[in-house]
Amino acid sequence: MARAVTTQHKTIATAAAWIVALLIFFPILYTIITSFKSEQEAIQGFALIPSGTMESYAEVQAQSGYFKFFLNSVILSVGSTLLAILIAVPAAWSMAFSPTKRTKDILMWMLSTKMMPAVAVLFPIYLIFRDTGLLDSRIGLTVMLMLINLPIVVWMLYTYFREIPGEILEAARMDGASLWNEIIYVLTPMAVPGIASTMLLNIILAWNEAFWTIRLTTTNAAPLTAFISSFSSPQGLFWAKLSAASTLAIAPILIMGWFSQKQLVRGLTFGAVK
Amino acid sequence: MATQQTRSLARFMIAPSVILLFVWMIVPLLFTLWFSFQQYNPLNPIRNGFVGFSNYALFYSNPAFLSSILNTLIIVVSVLVITVVGGILLALLLDQPIWGQGIVRILVISPFFVMPPVAALVWKNMIMHPQYGVFADIARFFGAEPIDWFGQHPLTAIILIVAWQWLPFATLILLTSLQSLDGEQKEAAEMDGAGFLSRFIYLTLPHMSRAITVVILIQTIFLLSVYAEILVTTNGGPGYASTNLPFLVYQKALLEFKIGQASAGGVIAVILANIVAFFAMRAVGKNLDK
Numbered sequence: 001m002a003r004a005v006t007t008q009h010k011t012i013a014t015a016a017a018w019i020v021a022l023l024i025f026f027p028i029l030y031t032i033i034t035s036f037k038s039e040q041e042a043i044q045g046f047a048l049i050p051s052g053t054m055e056s057y058a059e060v061q062a063q064s065g066y067f068k069f070f071l072n073s074v075i076l077s078v079g080s081t082l083l084a085i086l087i088a089v090p091a092a093w094s095m096a097f098s099p100t101k102r103t104k105d106i107l108m109w110m111l112s113t114k115m116m117p118a119v120a121v122l123f124p125i126y127l128i129f130r131d132t133g134l135l136d137s138r139i140g141l142t143v144m145l146m147l148i149n150l151p152i153v154v155w156m157l158y159t160y161f162r163e164i165p166g167e168i169l170e171a172a173r174m175d176g177a178s179l180w181n182e183i184i185y186v187l188t189p190m191a192v193p194g195i196a197s198t199m200l201l202n203i204i205l206a207w208n209e210a211f212w213t214i215r216l217t218t219t220n221a222a223p224l225t226a227f228i229s230s231f232s233s234p235q236g237l238f239w240a241k242l243s244a245a246s247t248l249a250i251a252p253i254l255i256m257g258w259f260s261q262k263q264l265v266r267g268l269t270f271g272a273v274k
Numbered sequence: 275m276a277t278q279q280t281r282s283l284a285r286f287m288i289a290p291s292v293i294l295l296f297v298w299m300i301v302p303l304l305f306t307l308w309f310s311f312q313q314y315n316p317l318n319p320i321r322n323g324f325v326g327f328s329n330y331a332l333f334y335s336n337p338a339f340l341s342s343i344l345n346t347l348i349i350v351v352s353v354l355v356i357t358v359v360g361g362i363l364l365a366l367l368l369d370q371p372i373w374g375q376g377i378v379r380i381l382v383i384s385p386f387f388v389m390p391p392v393a394a395l396v397w398k399n400m401i402m403h404p405q406y407g408v409f410a411d412i413a414r415f416f417g418a419e420p421i422d423w424f425g426q427h428p429l430t431a432i433i434l435i436v437a438w439q440w441l442p443f444a445t446l447i448l449l450t451s452l453q454s455l456d457g458e459q460k461e462a463a464e465m466d467g468a469g470f471l472s473r474f475i476y477l478t479l480p481h482m483s484r485a486i487t488v489v490i491l492i493q494t495i496f497l498l499s500v501y502a503e504i505l506v507t508t509n510g511g512p513g514y515a516s517t518n519l520p521f522l523v524y525q526k527a528l529l530e531f532k533i534g535q536a537s538a539g540g541v542i543a544v545i546l547a548n549i550v551a552f553f554a555m556r557a558v559g560k561n562l563d564k
Contacts, residue, residue: 013370016390020364021381024441030408046411071424090287098284106292108555113299116549117499119520120540124305145299154291166310208389209472210502211550215528228391228508239399246392257387258380265450268443271490 018042029252042239056244066245068228072098073223073249075138076213079208080145081199084153087146089195092157093187097166107158111149118211128214138221141213145206152205153198156267160194197263200256207253301336303544309537338514338522339539346546349433350497354490356437361444361489362482366474368445369452379449386442390502396558397435398424398507426506428516435503444489449484452478470530494550498543518544 022029034162035057036050060066095103126135134140143202164187172186210225214222219224226248231242313325324439368378385393401408402423410420425429455478463473499520504510509519510525515524523543527536
C-alpha cells in the first residue's frame with residue numbers, strides 16, 4: 001500500500017458502516033426481538049429488551065399446524081431444486097462442452113422466458129392446474145417452481161461448467177477413458193462445487209417465491225409464503241405470534257443466504273458480474 | 275470434434291429443458307392471447323364468444339388501467355433510483371477498511387433473503403403501523419403526528435418496502451464489481467493527486483457502469499411484477515392508489531372473473547416486459563461473446 005490506512009479513517013468508516021448496517025437489519029432484528037415478547041408487551045411501545053417468553057412460539061406451533069407449512073416449504077424448495085438440477089445438468093453440460101452455433105440462442109431464449117411476467121399466464125395456468133387436479137397439490141407446485149427456476153439453473157451450471165478446462169477431458173480420453181468413466185471420475189468431482197452452489201441459490205429462490213405459491217395453493221400444499229400471507233387481514237393484535245412465525249419462516253433461509261453471497265452475485269447476474 | 279454422434283447426443287441432452295420451458299411459457303401465453311379476444315366468464319358462460327379488440331378497449335377505458343400502468347412505472351423507477359444510488363454509496367462505504375466487515379456484510383445482505391410476505395407484514399405492522407409502529411414511536415418522540423402510511427401514502431410505503439428488499443442486492447453486486455477494480459490503478463490515480471471525487475467520476479464509476487446496468491435490468495424484471503407486497507399491505511387500495519398492472523390483472527382474473535379483460539392486461543404486461551427484456555438480453559448477450 002502506498003498509503004497507510006490511518007486509524008482515524010478506519011474508525012470513522014467502521015462507525016458509519018455499522019450504523020447503516022444496523023439500520024438496514026433493524027426490521028429483521030426487531031422481528032426477532034418481538035417474537036420473544038408477550039402480545040401485551042409487543043404493543044406497549046418501542047422496547048429492545050424482550051421478557052424472553054417463548055409463548056408465541058408455542059402458540060404458533062400449537063395453532064394452525066405451522067409445521068405442515070414449514071414442511072411444505074422444505075419439500076417444495078428442495079424437491080423443485082433437485083428436479084431442476086436433474087433436467088438442467090445434461091443441458092448445461094452439453095452446451096458447455098460441445099457448443100454449437102445455436103447454443104447462445106438457446107441460452108438467451110431460456111433467459112427470455114424468465115422475463116415473461118407471471119400474471120400474463122396466470123389464468124391459463126390456473127385452468128390447467130384446476131382441470132388436471134394439480135391445484136393445491138405438492139407435485140403441481142414442485143413442477144411449477146422447477147420451471148420458474150430452470151433457466152437460472154441452466155445458466156448457473158453453464159457458467160460453472162464452462163470453467164472446467166476441456167484439456168482434462170482430452171487427456172482422460174487419450175488415456176483410454178470411456179465416456180462413462182470420463183463423466184464419473186473426471187467431470188463429476190470437478191462439477192460438484194458448481195452444482196452445490198446452484199442448488200443453494202435455487203432453494204433460496206424457491207423458498208421465497210411468493211406469486212404461484214400463494215395463488216395455486218389453499219391448504220394441502222401451502223408453504224410458508226401462503227401461511228404468512230394469511231396473517232394480512234388483522235383480527236386483533238397478534239404481533240408477537242406474527243413475529244415468531246416470521247422468524248421461523250426466514251431463519252433457515254437467512255442462514256443459508258449468508259453462505260451463498262458469492263453465488264448470489266453470479267447466479268442472479270447470469271455470470272455478467274463476478 | 276463434434277461428430278454426428280456427439281451432436282445428436284447434445285440435442286438429446288438439451289431437449290428436456292427446452293421442451294419443458296417451451297410448453298410452460300409459450301402454450302399458456304397463446305391461451306392468454308386467445309382469451310384476450312374472447313368474452314369469457316366462467317360464472318356466466320352464455321355470453322362467451324369472440325369480441326375482437328373490445329377487451330383491450332375496455333381495459334384501456336378503465337381508469338384503473340392507466341393508473342395501474344403509472345403505478346407500475348412509479349414503483350420501478352423509484353425503487354431503481356433508491357437502490358442504485360443507495361447501493362453505490364453503501365458499496366463505497368463497505369469497500370473501506372472497517373472492523374467487522376464480514377458481519378456488516380451479512381447484516382446488509384439479509385433483507386434480500388426475507389420472503390416478500392414477511393417483509394411486507396413486518397413493515398406494515400411493526401414499522402409503519404400508525405399507532406404501534408416504530409415510525410409512529412419516533413414521530414411521537416419528536417412531538418409530531420404519526421403518519422398513516424398505508425392510508426395516506428400507500429404507494430410510497432410499498433416503494434419503501436420494496437426498496438428495502440432490493441437495496442442489499444444492488445449493494446452486493448456493486449460491491450463485488452468495486453472490489454475487482456485494480457488496486458494499482460487507484461494508487462496511480464492517487465499518486466497523480468486525483469481527489470476522491472475525481473477518482474470516483476473518472477475511474478470508479480466507469481468501472482462500475484457494467485454492474486450498474488446489470489442491476490438496473492435485473493431489478494426491473496422483478497420490479498415490474500411486484501405482487502405479494504401489495505397483496506399483504508394495501509390490497510391495491512385505497513381505491514386503486516397502489517394497484518400496479520400485475521395486481522390489476524390478478525383482480526380481474528381471479529376476483530372478478532373477467533378473463534378477457536385480464537388476458538388483455540396480461541398481453542400488455544408481456545409487451546411492457548419485452549421492451550425491457552430487449553435491452554436486458556443485449557447487455558447479457560455481450561458478455562457471452564467474451
